[in-house]
Amino acid sequence: MHKEFAPYIKWFGEWAGHGVSKTNIQVFTRLAIRPRLADQVIEFQVESMDAQSSKLVHGVVALMGLGPDGQLRLAVLSTLHGAMDMPVTPEDPGALAIEGVSVEGNRVVVSLVEENDDLMLTSYWKKEVPGAEPVGFSNVKLQRVAG
Numbered sequence: 124m125h126k127e128f129a130p131y132i133k134w135f136g137e138w139a140g141h142g143v144s145k146t147n148i149q150v151f152t153r154l155a156i157r158p159r160l161a162d163q164v165i166e167f168q169v170e171s172m173d174a175q176s177s178k179l180v181h182g183v184v185a186l187m188g189l190g191p192d193g194q195l196r197l198a199v200l201s202t203l204h205g206a207m208d209m210p211v212t213p214e215d216p217g218a219l220a221i222e223g224v225s226v227e228g229n230r231v232v233v234s235l236v237e238e239n240d241d242l243m244l245t246s247y248w249k250k251e252v253p254g255a256e257p258v259g260f261s262n263v264k265l266q267r268v269a270g
Contacts, residue, residue, distance in 0.1 A: 124162040125189050131156070131165060131219060134235075136270035138242055141174065142263030144181065149174040152263045154244065164188045167197070169244070171261065181261070185209070197221055203259070204231055204248065224251055229258070241266050 124132070138154040150171040159166045169183040185199040195211040205226035214220040217237035225231050225248065233246040242265045247257040 124158065127189060127195050128165055128187075130216065131187075134242065137268050138265035139268045140241075140263050140265040142171075142244070142261065144171055144261040144263075145259050148180055150180050150261070150263065151177075152244065152265065154242070154265055159186065171263070187211075199223070201225075201231075204229065207231065209233070230255075238264070 134156045135158065136156065138156070139152065141149065141151055144150045151174050152169065152171040155166070155168045157166050158164070165187040167183070167185040167187065169181070170179065171181045172178065173180050179202065182202040183199060185197040187195060187197045190196045190210075197209045197211070199207045199209050201207065207223040207225055209221040209223035209231070212220045212222055214234070218234060220232070220234040222230065222232040228251050229248040230251045231246065231248045233244075236243045236245070244263045244265055245261065247260040249255040249257045
């Protein structure tokens with residue numbers, strides 16, 4: 124396993140929680156974080172379901188690996204944003220922040236932040252133009268359910 128993965132190994136397992144997405148849609152979110160491909164990548168699998176109807180609001184599968192430049196990056200597939208290359212951006216210890224541009228031209232910013240023994244998953248997206256306001260967002264507090 125790459126030494127750059129060290130801050131995230133403690134997150135391996137399954138997480139779940141309630142939050143809000145888009146235009147105040149209440150969601151139930153499950154996040155699974157696990158090593159894959161002989162420990163050469165970390166997989167993040169996210170499913171946010173409408174808390175009332177159980178319909179999928181947003182699904183993501185992302186693989187984190189070390190790029191040829193030595194930078195951590197994620198290959199992301201999203202039901203809302205399509206395929207994206209999202210480099211890890213410098214962030215505080217206990218956090219993972221990524222951002223990239225979607226196929227629709229939106230800037231997508233995602234962070235996972237440790238809060239005590241929980242993880243806070245936040246994201247927003249906005250048009251890639253100066254001064255644009257976010258057109259979508261998500262905020263979910265996750266607790267470990269399996270580890």
